[in-house]
Amino acid sequence: MKSTAHAFEHNVHVALHDERLQRALGRVSGGFIDKRRQAVRALPEFEALRRTARDIKDHTLAHLGDYLERFEARVIASGGQVHWASSAGEARRIVIELCRAADARRVTKGKTMVGEEIAINEALAAAGFEPVETDLGEYIIQLAEEPPSHIIAPAIHKTRADIAELFRRHHHHEQELASARAIVDEARRVMRQRFLSADVGITGANFLIADTGSVVLVTNEGNGDLTATVPRTHIVLAGIEKVVPTLEDASVLLRLLARSATGQAFTSYTTLFTGPRQPQDRDGPSAFHVVLVDNGRSAMLGSEYRDMLRCIRCGACLNHCPIYGAVGGHAYGWVYPGPMGSVLSPLILGLKEAGDLPNASTLCGRCETVCPVSIPLPGLLRKLRARQHAEGLAPRRSRWALALWAFAARRPRLYGPLMGLGVRLLARLAGHRGRLRRLPSAGAWTDSRDLPAPAGETFQAAWRRERGHE
């Protein structure tokens, strides 16, 4: 998809005034946050698992080349093929070629975030194929021609009525789909035909196992397995950071993934795919391809942002982010929203395009607290802000304001009196209430809350006064 991350301010404005979206966002906390909390409480080993998970990912990243080569060798040994793509464009080219080689028309897809990242649906459609999303959430937003607004619940911004309307229009009927049950049943019926008539199935991967050449895929609906089993060709799209050494290592991450994402102890379907169908098998694809996508990841590996490559895409940081909770996923303007997206998007798209995102955080730190692989997200956001400033990419207004403040702050004889003046002025404006209802040029802030006024004296002045008493 085309990024609108540069228009973040506008996107936020739209999101905050979208009543339907605000109602939908209200459901996030009750759902994901409470369920995760219960799941974590029920597992005393959770913190130990988090530490081990961080170490596994750090070790794997430190030897990434070795593990990728081992994975490749094992895939080939099991009869599959591995393709390497340095960029999104290269990944698209490889997938299109594989679909042509399979003489495909209909291409079913499991949910893949790297697929969104490389905009594979648009490329498939442009090349004359018919991509069909099979995860219910992804299918809904495909019909709506919208990007996902959450990495594990892509259609979380849609109401039941929205979905029923989309189905009526696209499935050409007049029936009332009065319940979530009716909607799910209709999706099941419609999608069954598409599963069974697909020529190529494309899925993502939650983990790649270097030891066995297996691809681990986690779903709740079972759509990933039908996508990977019915068609003649199975193509797996995976970022290079998805590899882990062994199934034992994947077990640690699997124990964290579902609990962090949906609060389940384990998702309904966790599948290891290893190679194409074997000689006597009755089903399964005859060709098995894994496309390993770099697209900025090797650059992250060699930078101060390497920690970001530990991410297992659980979405916990989105669910716990007050900014995400206020504006939803679309406002971020690209594939990855929330704190993880605010780090990833600038690193993949560039700070010029996505420089607003690292600033869209209060740095409250909840994301880091809940991250199953302990990514220091606030720290990474801060580094991106510093880089944005150093490269002169920050908005002019904030650069000037900072420069002005820095000029004064380095001159105590100027700074003290200036601050004293400001503090007294604000205290006077606030009167006996001690709060400011309105403040010129800070309307966006005071529209929804009062600004507590300063106490009428600066800290330095208070310090001098206290010392004077001694």
Added chain:
Amino acid sequence: MSDDRATVLGAVRNALGRPPGSEGHPADGAAGQRLQRRPIGPQPQIGDDRIGAFTQQLETAAATWARASAPMEAVQAVQEYLRRAGHDTMIAADHPALRHLPWPATLQPHFGAPADSGACGLTLAELGIAETGSLVLCASPTTPTLHNFLPDTLICLLPTDAVFAHLEDAWQWLRRQYASLPRAVNLVTGPSRTADVEQRLQLGAHGPRQLHAVLVDNGLHTRP
């Protein structure tokens, strides 16, 4: 097909400060050692009653279960479940262990390819995992993967003594049984589900709407 193999691996090694080819064979390094040792991370406590933990997790995952001491009882458990679920036919994976069960004349499963209909499916799990309540189903000529996903209702038999405590036990077992892993190893944990419509959980998205496990204490042999 030409691709970016050298470019990507070069960029990765460069990022790690290791020029390509400088570190010898991967098997000699830290990666090779980890692949050989396969260290095990923290595991949830299961307690002594492994079967009790397993069936409890099955229930948490919205599956149902029954326990049978012998093949005859297993058949009765299947019959009883079908009656309650309102099914009168059943499509079973064509596996000798299922064929050789003492099916009564009134309940002869159809052995063959899984059908895309509202039917009930019957298949065989190789293992159970107590930690998660998962059934481990391996693709094979006699247990095709689509059997696990196409039926509306899935009944799954497994030997009680094939219930292991943790995920890692299952991996170890698979490595012992198979020189190379089956094309698909499905860890099935409850029926298919989705919460994509307003965060409300619905069972039966694209896979089975109901999952019923029958643990068989004696006489069920999943492997020849």
